[in-house]
Structure formats: structure tokens, C-alpha cells
Amino acid sequence: MKVKILLVLLSIIGVNTSYAANWSYSGANGPEHWGQLDASFAVCETGKQQTPINIQLSQVKKNSSALPIAINYTFNKDKLTETLNGETTFTFPSGKLLTYNGHTLQIDVTDAANDDAVFWQNSAYHLLQFHFHSPSEHLVDGKTYPLEIHFVNENVRTGKVLVLGVFIAEGKKDNPTLTEIIKDAPTSLEQSNSIDTNIVLAEHLLPPNSAYFAYMGSLTTPPCTEGFQWIVFKNPIYASKQQIQALAKILQDNVRPVQKLNGRVVKEYKV
Numbered sequence: 001m002k003v004k005i006l007l008v009l010l011s012i013i014g015v016n017t018s019y020a021a022n023w024s025y026s027g028a029n030g031p032e033h034w035g036q037l038d039a040s041f042a043v044c045e046t047g048k049q050q051t052p053i054n055i056q057l058s059q060v061k062k063n064s065s066a067l068p069i070a071i072n073y074t075f076n077k078d079k080l081t082e083t084l085n086g087e088t089t090f091t092f093p094s095g096k097l098l099t100y101n102g103h104t105l106q107i108d109v110t111d112a113a114n115d116d117a118v119f120w121q122n123s124a125y126h127l128l129q130f131h132f133h134s135p136s137e138h139l140v141d142g143k144t145y146p147l148e149i150h151f152v153n154e155n156v157r158t159g160k161v162l163v164l165g166v167f168i169a170e171g172k173k174d175n176p177t178l179t180e181i182i183k184d185a186p187t188s189l190e191q192s193n194s195i196d197t198n199i200v201l202a203e204h205l206l207p208p209n210s211a212y213f214a215y216m217g218s219l220t221t222p223p224c225t226e227g228f229q230w231i232v233f234k235n236p237i238y239a240s241k242q243q244i245q246a247l248a249k250i251l252q253d254n255v256r257p258v259q260k261l262n263g264r265v266v267k268e269y270k271v
């Protein structure tokens with residue numbers, strides 16, 4: 001009975017689930033072989049809308065009309081609700097689960113009644129989790145950044161997923177939010193720590209200028225599910241060299257190589 005309940009829970013959690021199948025970022029179970037490791041991973045090889053990609057600036061379609069993206073990660077209706085464009089300050093309450101699952105360092109947003117959402121093109125997508133890649137999975141004109149954050153959001157009505165990608169570049173100062181995350185980061189597999197302090201998400205983990213690239217893609221890990229809306233911010237946020245090294249040590253090159261565009265068009269929006 002317990003097993004059944006667990007299975008039901010796992011299927012509800014969906015993209016939050018870490019799959020038991022044995023895959024890795026190198027060797028016999030590496031990205032070139034993901035499509036053959038499990039029948040449910042086939043789209044990793046056969047898919048035509050896979051992520052990540054190399055964003056070639058000369059090929060990007062620039063849109064003159066604005067398409068705003070509003071990020072309202074609010075935990076308390078009485079608290080502030082601000083958009084990415086403004087001087088944003090929203091915080092994660094304490095008690096977030098920080099896990100190293102063998103593939104990435106992930107913060108799960110577990111509040112059953114959370115109102116945290118991204119609003120884009122008349123749809124709301126609720127934040128499920130965010131996690132890190134070292135170095136970046138997306139490239140810009142072939143250039144890699146030291147780190148990339150993925151904020152995974154889901155439309156609870158349609159099940160559609162929107163992922164925000166944020167590059168992290170090296171700066172002179174420590175990033176205060178990353179300090180909290182690194183401090184509480186688990187070092188062993190499947191270990192979960194709670195984050196005991198409020199962490200400020202937008203102010204330090206999202207770029208102040210929200211120009212972005214948009215395209216249709218996939219999960220960058222097996223089962224490589226397609227139909228994901230990707231929003232990759234053009235401008236990076238910053239972290240110190242020490243912080244980048246600390247995260248790189250935990251993440252250990254958890255990067256899928258760039259995938260073919262197959263005719264997809266990347267659009268750029270200024271907001």
C-alpha cells in the first residue's frame with residue numbers, strides 16, 4: 001500500500017521526480033547514449049526540439065514589440081508582489097529543501113499552497129524547483145558561462161512547463177543568496193538539508209535587465225521530455241570566483257552538449 005501511494009505521489013510530482021535509471025554525464029551512460037538506456041528515454045535521441053542549444057546572436061529573431069514576463073514568486077499575499085522589471089525583492093521562506101540528487105543541486109518548492117508564479121503570454125506557471133549546472137548548458141555564440149540556474153515552473157491547469165535559464169558570470173563580490181545555498185549544500189547523495197534563512201531570490205538570482213531569448217525545447221536530462229517553453233535571460237548575474245569553484249566542485253560538469261536547432265527559431269524580447 002505504501003508503495004502504491006509513493007508511486008502515485010511520484011507521478012503527481014512529475015518533473016520533480018528524480019529517475020532511478022542509471023544515466024550520467026560521461027562514459028557508457030553519458031549523453032550520447034541516453035536514448036538507448038531506457039525505452040522511456042528514446043526522445044533524447046529521436047527528439048527534434050531538444051535542449052540545450054547554442055544561441056547564435058546573428059540568427060536570433062529580434063522582436064520590436066515587447067512581451068513582458070512577470071515573476072511573482074510570492075509566499076504571502078500580504079507581502080510584496082513585484083515583477084522582474086521593478087526593483088524586485090522577494091524571498092524564499094525558510095524550510096526549503098536543498099538536495100544533491102547525484103545530478104544536480106536542487107531547491108524544491110514544497111509549499112502546497114504556494115502562489116509563486118511566472119506570468120507569460122496570459123498563462124501562469126508555478127515554481128516547482130530550481131537547480132544548477134556547471135558550466136552553463138546553453139551557449140551564446142559558442143561561449144559558455146561558469147554556471148547556469150534553471151527555474152522550473154508548471155502550469156497546474158495545462159501541465160505545460162516553462163523554464164527560466166539564468167547565466168552566472170564571474171564577478172568581484174560574493175552573491176549573498178548563493179552564500180546561503182552553498183552554506184547549506186549537502187555533499188552526499190540523496191541528502192536533503194533545509195535552508196534555515198530566508199533567501200532572496202530575485203534580487204540576486206535574476207538579472208536586473210530582463211531581456212530574454214525564447215524558444216521551444218526539452219528537459220536537459222533523461223527522459224528529455226519535449227514541449228517545454230524556455231526563457232533564457234540575455235544578461236548574467238554574478239558570483240565570486242570562490243563561489244563558482246564551490247558549486248563546480250559539487251556539480252562536477254553536469255552539462256548536456258548542445259543540440260541541433262532543427263529549424264527552430266530563437267526569438268529575442270526586450271521588456
Ligand SMILES: [Zn+2]
Pocket residue numbers: 131132133150220
Ligand atoms: Zn537544468
